[in-house]
Amino acid sequence: MKSSVIVFPGSNCDRDVAVALKKMQFNNQMVWHKETSLPKSDLIVIPGGFSYGDYLRSGAIAGKSLIIDEVIKAANSGCFVLGICNGFQILTETGLLRGTLLRNESLKFINKDINIKVINNKTKFSSKYKLNQVLKLNIAHNEGNYFTDKNHLDELKNENLIAFKYCDKNGNISVKSNPNGALENIAGIYNSKKNILGMMPHPERMVDSIISNTDGVNIFSSLMV
């Protein structure tokens, strides 16, 4: 499988995700944002970080870069696209995913291990997880408070497009297990064709048992199936 990681000025999880992809046997390439064409890839990853400092709105400026037009084209033709954290924010700014990520309810940056529940395991990104499986991943963001309008929320539910929800370690989804105020504890969503996944938690931080655990592995390895 071939993958591309898009690097924006201010991306800072680009190396981390490249390490994870390599570990999962992807043949990965880094793609600088000023490029005007994408190498042929099965998976495009937009990594976490602070593209353009997250100044103005997180993800807004990266959403206007040259390479993004290519990402949109590839996504529309069915290529898999994974946006992690800042990558998720960028995907919403480009319109590839709907809704937006507002400031955390606490107005504070939050870095900690949290639990999320697999809400849909019938996609290319999640087939190796069990339905309702509880994962421990790490979040690190200022703006992870997912928000969308009522119509879209209904659509997300009806079409099973919610990927993950924040929960506690026993899988309970509640206000208490919501770290940032996200609407209905939403931690990640798909587009309607389910070839684009945006998520706030960082799966690439959970692929190495020396550092943490390996709960993030299957996001990448499901794609290999």
Place this chain on the structure above:
Amino acid sequence: MKINNDIIEQHGLKLDEYESIKKLLKRNPNLLELGIFSAMWNEHCSYKSSKIHLKKLPTIGEQVIQGPGENAGVIDIGDEDAIIFKIESHNHPSYIEPYQGAATGVGGILRDVFTMGARPIALLNSIHFGSPSHPKTKSLLNGVVSGIGGYGNCIGIPTVAGETKFNETYNENILVNAMAVGHAKKNKIFYSKAKGVNKAVVYVGSKTGRDGIHGASMASAEFDENSEEKKPTVQVGDPFTEKLLLEACLELMRDSSIIAIQDMGAAGLTSSSVEMASKGSLGIELELDKVPCREEKMTPYEMMLSESQERMLIILEDGKEEHAREIFKKWDLDFVVIGKTTSSQKLVLKYHNKIEAEIPLDALSSKAPLYNRKWSKKRLSKNKIEIKKLKKIKLEDALIKVLSSPNHSNKSWITDQYDQMVMCDTVNRSGSDAAIIRIHNKDKAIAVSVDSSANYCKSHPLTGGKQIVCENWRNLIAVGAKPLAITNCMNFGNPENQEIMGEFAECLIGIKEACEFLNYPVVSGNVSFYNGTNKKNIFPTPVIGGVGLINNLKKYQTHNFKMETSNIILIGKSFGHLEQSCFLKEVYSIIEGRPPEINLTNEKNNGECVLSLINKNLVLSAHDISSGGLITALSEMCIGSSIGIKVEKPKKLTNINEYFFGEDQGRYILEIEQKNLSEVEKIIKKNNIYYENVGITQKDYFEIKGEMKIDVNDLFKINNHWYNNY
């Protein structure tokens, strides 16, 4: 403008210093030149009060590649790897504008590290605030923490450890010390010494604005009531630009284009150009018309003294200009050749084709004033505290007081605001004795910790100085690292005061003795004087940042208990020293007496023995004993794991508070699996180490037989209450 006494004073120069300037120049300086002298001769840049003392520190060892004198210290961690690190203060700016002050403190120390060719891999900080009830403390705490996080998170370097203390001595003068640690290849280290005549001097990074003009002088002048009204142009940090600068510099460093490189820190363009040229015994000539400016009509004076952030000065090899320019263009950064090296040994500044300043470089560096200020010794306190005469308190109540106090409360309110995981090499995050960072792609790691003990240092600076080095050493040992070297940040009051100067001199002697004994050299550091207001000085607060090596990631340790029914061993002798302890402070508000005594021989033997046990994989968890004594350390081991303990009352010491809260030094707690106990005891005895079997781990309850029994979850709540409700 004619230079009069007022102007001289505003520049932080004494009249006799001005006379020396005239002598060195053999004429009167103009205002630009005066500004340059004031920047280079102030305490911050010249170290004029501290130099003769700092010279005594041990700075060499087989692990040292570069000691003090460069942007940061460099040590050897085996293979082709080097670690580059330094700590620096940003106290005064952070008090005026906590967010930006702390943020630019982090930005500044990062540049010191990557200017030497290292990719930064960890950030640490030591932050000291006034009493929690002081009206300013809360917003200062909020601002500083979000400023530190704001910068580190954005640039994408994990903030992994630190310390946070409250003490009313910092009410009017908080401390914000930031430390950065980077990794480089041993054969790819960059220095600031210029070489060769007629080499291009290149300015890269952000544009120059009117930020922090007089910032360097501000950091060296005491606050007075008006200082808040002075509203100096505060420097605003731009971590995004710094990230670009970091990547661009590291990219340029891949080949051999750079002769010398230096970040523009305090006193910006002035100190960087002067230092690079004078280290190389060269001259330097700058054309100020070429300096990229952010504002209109900036004067040479403003350009030379601006402290705008995120800028660097590079001296390039011939023929590399276009190659370097391409790299900086790729990263959207300014890149301008603003001058050249000369053989004149002078700093020459040209503007609009006119020479605006011409100063012999030695006048700014080697001939800068040097003071051997008067200092007085401090005696050990003779006040004895009769613990038996104090009102009785139950052990459990005292423990609750300590664990719920601001200084001992769990810091996750702070550390959750820092990205600790980015770069995916953080093996052990904040919350333990030391953080552990893996060397990328390797099986080894470094351990890092920062420590200070202002109360001990105030009471007896010599002992205090020794104590922090030892505590820092112990924190590294406790995670299974071999301590290699330290950096230090000396935060003190007004050095013109004999007593304060004494505190400084004696703390340094203490640091020196401990470092020498432990083979723990000082490779970098920073001095911050004039911390205080209206003649009220802060407690002497040296901060030690240590780096240790874990050669094999299968052999490190954390402080959380790992299982039930294992044995708990206490290494080191307990004498029950309570003077200057956290127990007396939190329970009785007494801050008196002497600090605990330091026995360097025991310290070393105990530590080496603990390290060898960890290296033999005989230890399940380890924790050093520091402020709060044995019982606090035991609680921390439980809180981290939800496993409880059952501990016997002491056999020898009669006073239970002395036993459990005493702050005797050189001690550790080890958790040992039952089946390994006899082997461990054999090794300890063979090494002639004093130890006690204090009890075992058990399910759920923290129990001291016949004294107290409390649910570990309750301890957790007690320990986590304060920050969330402040």
Place this chain on the structure above:
Amino acid sequence: MKFSVTVTLKKDVLDPQGKVVQNTLNSLGMKNLKSIRQGKFFEIDIDEDNQEKAEKLVKEMCEKLLANLIIENYKIIKL
């Protein structure tokens, strides 16, 4: 020609910043604060003397970058 632009969250969009600011002000004792919402403000200077053209440019900036039209409104004022 100089303009100012304000960008505000649409009415039904949650405003976490405004909410926290409001709580803080209330806890500082300002009880008669009914509501506060936070937005962004820009001061723009453009090199164009024709007002109509200039305004068109500013509008383009807003739509292309300064505001996220899904959740935000903007307002342009000539200075």
Place this chain on the structure above:
Amino acid sequence: MKFSVTVTLKKDVLDPQGKVVQNTLNSLGMKNLKSIRQGKFFEIDIDEDNQEKAEKLVKEMCEKLLANLIIENYKIIKL
């Protein structure tokens, strides 16, 4: 009574956000943008009919919380 408040960076204070926005707009082809600086905007509604008193309250909010007077200026407008 309703007010709007704008909070802007003082002159000579670095505006990293404005700088990036400016570069982006320029690279999107808007060459005649001379400068753009970013600030904050608040819409405030208070329960107070006396204009003088109301304005005093808003001023207090600005000084206590909304603006950082070390680096920012603020301006209050009655709506």
